[in-house]
Amino acid sequence: MNKQQHKISDICMLSTHGYFDPIPQLGRTDTGGQVVYVLQLAKALSKCKISKESASTIKVDIYTRWFDKSKKQIEYVPDYPNVRVIRIPAGKWEFIAKEQIYKVLPELANNMIEFIKRNNLHYDLYHGHYIDAGIVTVDVAKAFDRPAFFTAHSLGAWKREQMGGNPEDMEKKFNFNHRIEEELRIFKSVKASTVTTELQKEKLKELYGFESDNVVVIPPGVNVHTYHLPDDNKIETDLPNRYIFCLSRIDSNKGHDLLLNAFDIVRKEISDIHLVIGGGSPQPQQREQEIFANMRKIIDEKDMGTRVHIIGYVPDELMCPYYQQAELFVLPSIFEPFGMTALEAMACGTPVIASKFGGIRNVISSGKNGILIDPSKTEEFANAMIKLLKDKNLSKNLGREGYMTIHKYYSWEAIADTHIAFYERFINV
Numbered sequence: 001m002n003k004q005q006h007k008i009s010d011i012c013m014l015s016t017h018g019y020f021d022p023i024p025q026l027g028r029t030d031t032g033g034q035v036v037y038v039l040q041l042a043k044a045l046s047k048c049k050i051s052k053e054s055a056s057t058i059k060v061d062i063y064t065r066w067f068d069k070s071k072k073q074i075e076y077v078p079d080y081p082n083v084r085v086i087r088i089p090a091g092k093w094e095f096i097a098k099e100q101i102y103k104v105l106p107e108l109a110n111n112m113i114e115f116i117k118r119n120n121l122h123y124d125l126y127h128g129h130y131i132d133a134g135i136v137t138v139d140v141a142k143a144f145d146r147p148a149f150f151t152a153h154s155l156g157a158w159k160r161e162q163m164g165g166n167p168e169d170m171e172k173k174f175n176f177n178h179r180i181e182e183e184l185r186i187f188k189s190v191k192a193s194t195v196t197t198e199l200q201k202e203k204l205k206e207l208y209g210f211e212s213d214n215v216v217v218i219p220p221g222v223n224v225h226t227y228h229l230p231d232d233n234k235i236e237t238d239l240p241n242r243y244i245f246c247l248s249r250i251d252s253n254k255g256h257d258l259l260l261n262a263f264d265i266v267r268k269e270i271s272d273i274h275l276v277i278g279g280g281s282p283q284p285q286q287r288e289q290e291i292f293a294n295m296r297k298i299i300d301e302k303d304m305g306t307r308v309h310i311i312g313y314v315p316d317e318l319m320c321p322y323y324q325q326a327e328l329f330v331l332p333s334i335f336e337p338f339g340m341t342a343l344e345a346m347a348c349g350t351p352v353i354a355s356k357f358g359g360i361r362n363v364i365s366s367g368k369n370g371i372l373i374d375p376s377k378t379e380e381f382a383n384a385m386i387k388l389l390k391d392k393n394l395s396k397n398l399g400r401e402g403y404m405t406i407h408k409y410y411s412w413e414a415i416a417d418t419h420i421a422f423y424e425r426f427i428n429v
Contacts, residue, residue, distance in 0.1 A: 008423055009050045012123035013042055013062040014133035014140075016108060017098035020064035022077040022085050027313045028281040029288065030098045032249040033340035034153050037220050038062060038129050039077065044221070044416035046082035061086050061123070063112055063136075065104070067095055088112045099175045101132050102182075109139040116144070125191075125423060129153060131179050134186040147191040147427050151218075154335075155200060156180045157207035162335035162357060163253055184208050187215070192426035194218040194419075196338045197359035214429075216422055219363070220338055221415035222406050227320055227347035229403060235321040240274035240309070244385060245326035245350075247314060247341045248333070250280040250288040255332030255355065258375040260298045260308065262332075265382035267307045270389050274307050278314040278322065323348040328388050328395065331355055332375040343410060346370065346402035351395045353384050363410070369401035 015038045018030035024039060025031055042060040050056050059082045066073060066087030077083040088111045091104035116123075127149040128137030134150045141148035156179035160170065171177060187193055187204070192214040195201050205211045244263070248254045256277060263275045277295070280288050292310065299308050314322060323329065329345035329352045336358030343363065345352050354360045356372040364370035373384050388395045 014128045016133040044412040150193040158203045197362045221412035227344045230324045243274040247278040253335040259332040262381035347406040349399045349403045351398040
């Protein structure tokens with residue numbers, strides 16, 4: 001990659017909710033694409049040299065909330081000696097969902113400030129990810145008179161708009177009003193912010209009335225060394241010979257019910273195709289269990305038990321072969337800030353059908369390197385899957401173009417360089 005020349009040597013990242021570990025436990029509650037994003041960005045930044053003349057590279061510490069006493073407070077990321085995960089206690093020793101975490105954030109900020117002082121640490125900048133970490137970032141950066149940066153990952157007002165539902169029930173569940181108020185405060189407080197898509201930038205203006213030159217679009221990246229085209233070292237799996245693959249966190253906005261309704265049409269048209277739905281915590285909590293139960297209810301009602309496989313948590317070593325060996329990958333979310341799993345599938349050369357209601361529409365040019373659909377339109381969704389399953393040439397071409405798109409624009413090395421340029425642009429403004 002083209003190394004940027006800079007003098008940034010120590011970066012503090014904050015990602016305060018979910019289960020944040022050096023080797024992430026993907027699928028656990030509040031532990032999905034954002035954790036991958038922060039870890040991969042930190043690892044790629046740690047390979048960047050401090051300056052052209054220096055052999056030293058950037059150090060990155062990632063701060064998160066410490067709620068499990070069995071975890072060490074400080075852990076290094078394997079194979080990346082310049083990247084650490086640092087846990088800061090706040091509140092009771094128990095997991096707190098991201099919608100309810102606000103109450104412990106002042107304590108988290110204070111404890112983090114004390115930890116940094118006590119250990120005589122110095123950071124050139126602080127970069128918060130998502131609303132909760134953004135709140136902490138503003139306070140901690142101010143305490144050390146250092147620049148604060150912010151990546152929202154998703155916007156509360158946009159999520160509320162997309163999800164609908166009874167307003168009172170949704171407010172009680174997601175705490176939207178407080179989140180939106182705090183997001184706007186953060187955008188106004190920090191040196192600069194990144195959003196992952198142009199669509200997010202548009203929604204920021206439309207729903208928050210906020211528009212500024214210090215909001216920059218930087219998309220997520222893909223680990224192209226982990227997710228790659230199939231090679232001679234094929235890993236045997238216990239999945240069906242022909243399957244459609246869906247992988248995501250198990251949440252109400254992921255559109256699993258819409259996918260199942262559409263697949264009911266597909267499986268009647270193509271007799272040997274299966275649907276594999278992966279994702280979720282190793283030990284699902286109540287919210288996930290409720291969604292799984294609803295999925296199984298739909299499967300039973302439509303008598304699809306032999307054709308639909310809910311496999312739950314997928315270990316890291318199986319994700320790439322599951323992508324590679326799928327006929328196609330689907331992302332049916334009714335709300336999705338970006339959709340990292342779709343990019344990972346594209347990096348493996350697997351054709352992707354994705355919801356047009358999210359950031360992925362800035363990556364996929366429908367009909368060229370993937371297909372965009374409205375997942376709520378059952379027949380449209382089903383027909384897109386049937387078309388790709390029947391037209392091998394189209395499927396192959398979309399897979400190849402998707403792969404090329406990822407390698408050209410979305411490797412983490414390229415995204416790290418873009419972040420360095422972003423920091424340098426605003427750090428002294």
